[in-house]
Amino acid sequence: MPALTGWRQRAAAYLPDIPHTRPHEWLRASIGASLAFLLSAITCGLLFGSSVALHFAGPWAASAFLLFAVSSGALAQPWSVIGSYLCASLVALLLGFWLPAGVVSAALALGLSLLLMYPLRCLHPPGGALAFCMVFAAPLPGEPAWMAPLPAICGGLVLVLLAVLFNNLTRMPYPRQRTIQKDDHHTRDPAPGERVGIQAEDLDQALDELGAFVDITRDDLERLVRSTERHALRRSMGDTRARQMMSRDLVCAAPETPVRDALRLLVKHHLKALPILDEERRLVGIVSLVDLLAPRRKGGRFKRLLGSLGLRRDRVLGQVMSSPVLHVEADAHAVELIPLLSDRGLHCLPVLEGGELVGVITQTDLIAALHRDLLAHLG
Structure with missing residues (x-):
């Protein structure tokens, strides 16, 4: 029985996981990849000729696949695409000075490109295909050798630009933005929700222990x-x-309520905030004790000090309330x-x-x- 269980586990490793994407996302990605590849090939064909564009069509198609099907992955970010294309081009050009174009030089270009992409954090599988194609990409007669990579890099730039436009227009944020926690308290402490449970250091340690690239x-x-x-x-x-x-017996005020009256309500009912309703009983703002004692307005330190001392109680809530709520x-x-x-x-x-x-x-x-x-x- 243990042997049978182990066999099932090994067999399950060859089966696909359950997808977590929806059919409309499949359609979105396929349309975007097709359009981006087509426009990239047409653009480079007009600039460098159709035969040159066809020579690099394979890497472009693979890059388009990643940029639209898995746009949130680390392999599909803009630097991964452009950086890998540059690495592949540089390695292929250098090898071209010492080795003739062939399978051996193409294999070396593939391995060295991969070795260079790791420390530069631009791992992108189509870059390996580009290294292979670049070995056999001879420059046009009379052109220097460094001109050969231009069509490939141009195609990569077009793909990235179209990915930025299409993905964001179809509500798929691209490139992925780094999360910056808002510091509402202006202290070095982490947010309350991050002081217990899993922390950033735990994620870093788990990734280090995994010891493999995670897309x-x-x-x-x-x-x-x-x-x-x-x-x-x-x-x-x-x-x-x-x-x-929730509390249902509410104490509210109007935009025309004087600040001095709002202060009395907060003190009387032991409240920290006061909802502001208009004539139609719609929520239009909210004020806290801080808003009432120190209204947010432009001015020098002396004016802000006067506000903190409560010397602007002649104002109304509509002038100091926070909105929208x-x-x-x-x-x-x-x-x-x-x-x-x-x-x-x-x-x-x-x-x-x-x-x-x-x-x-x-x-x-x-x-x-x-x-x-x-x-x-x-x-």
């Missing part, structure tokens, strides 16, 4: 792990929604509220249903809900 950017890997954590937490918390946690829907899951009320540093979140303000969730409400969930698991 996924580190930022995408971190997003994937944290998204998995959120889904697991959401499953464990059941169906706790915003409507179950970050809010959640009544059906939002509790897990969606955690990063908003912790990492973003918000003290409360307005809750809307059908565009109407129906409640407010504070950090205290969220803590109470998490406490109830913890007691349920311990019980």
